[in-house]
Amino acid sequence: MPVRTPQPKKARRIKYHLIAILLLLVIITASVSATPPPPDERAWNLLPFFGSINASIRNNLTEVDKPVPVFPNLSPYFEARNIIYDKTGQHYIAEVWYFTNSDDFTVQKSRLTNYLAAHGTISCTTLDITRELSQYSSEPGTAEYYASHQYPMQQIPVLEFKSNETSGYFLILNTKQYIAYYGIDSSGSLDENVPILKILFMSAVSDNLDGEFNFPGATASRFIPFVWTFIQLLPYLVVIGLLLLVIARLRKH
Incomplete structure (x- = not known):
């Protein structure tokens, strides 16, 4: 059975989605790494x-x-x-x-x-x-x-x-x-x-x-280590989820 390739418009949309996801990953990673713990913590x-x-x-x-x-x-x-x-x-x-x-x-x-x-x-x-x-x-x-x-x-x-x-x-x-x-x-x-x-x-x-x-680290790193780890990993989990969504859409087409 021949493999159906995405139409040009759909391919461009997927490309734009991937670029947006990569940019989002860069922005989130930079903001997380550059933001120090609040002074009151x-x-x-x-x-x-x-x-x-x-x-x-x-x-x-x-x-x-x-x-x-x-x-x-x-x-x-x-x-x-x-x-x-x-x-x-x-x-x-x-x-x-x-x-x-x-x-x-x-x-x-x-x-x-x-x-x-x-x-x-x-x-x-x-x-x-x-x-x-x-x-x-x-x-x-x-x-x-x-x-x-x-x-x-x-x-x-x-x-x-x-x-x-x-x-x-x-x-x-x-x-x-x-x-x-x-x-x-x-x-x-x-x-x-x-x-x-x-x-x-x-x-x-x-x-x-x-x-x-x-x-x-901040207070959370001492008192709530699992929560703090989850917060640090959350941007990456979001990006992985978006990538999986794009892959799923590719398979449908």
């Missing part, structure tokens, strides 16, 4: 993430709806968490500020330092979370993985802050323009609570350790 990246902590600790952590210690209003892009460790009743606090402007970031760093010096004591120190990655990460072999890739697991520079209201550590990421605080409320001693505090610190930064901490 980025602060979430440095909050403690329970999913990175193994069950022995995670099952005793509860996020509570309680105010966190008040620091200056550094940025509109701010997120916070108040977490209670059920075994001891101790409250742990995380506060994160993200900046979109380097000048604002520089000004607010100076403002924060002056505020801390006036309301407590500050000193430069380091946090080593190698043990926390080895013993308390939800993924076995995490510490070995980072060590083999020469990520800066040891001696992460932080600013220690102690006051009557709260005590803890400030992490300042100059390249990424983040300021993050991990501490405790006034009910406990910082020295006695360092083990759990470091585990929470580990859960916040372990996915982002690369150079001076590289943030690969």
Whole structure:
């Protein structure tokens, strides 16, 4: 049986459809790859993430709806968490500020330092979370993985802050323009609570350790990985569907 070839007009239509689909793929791919996560989502990246902590600790952590210690209003892009460790009743606090402007970031760093010096004591120190990655990460072999890739697991520079209201550590990421605080409320001693505090610190930064901490994605990439993957694949699925539709029409003719 002879194969019926498309008429010239139909062939041209199909050609135009294919060109339009290819252009659509290029536009969608460029827009997806060029669009950064919204600023109001980025602060979430440095909050403690329970999913990175193994069950022995995670099952005793509860996020509570309680105010966190008040620091200056550094940025509109701010997120916070108040977490209670059920075994001891101790409250742990995380506060994160993200900046979109380097000048604002520089000004607010100076403002924060002056505020801390006036309301407590500050000193430069380091946090080593190698043990926390080895013993308390939800993924076995995490510490070995980072060590083999020469990520800066040891001696992460932080600013220690102690006051009557709260005590803890400030992490300042100059390249990424983040300021993050991990501490405790006034009910406990910082020295006695360092083990759990470091585990929470580990859960916040372990996915982002690369150079001076590289943030690969938006909030969804940490909290809803399957949804985020689907969103990234959606443009390609649309194009594949359109191509299949064109092929089906070709077969009919």
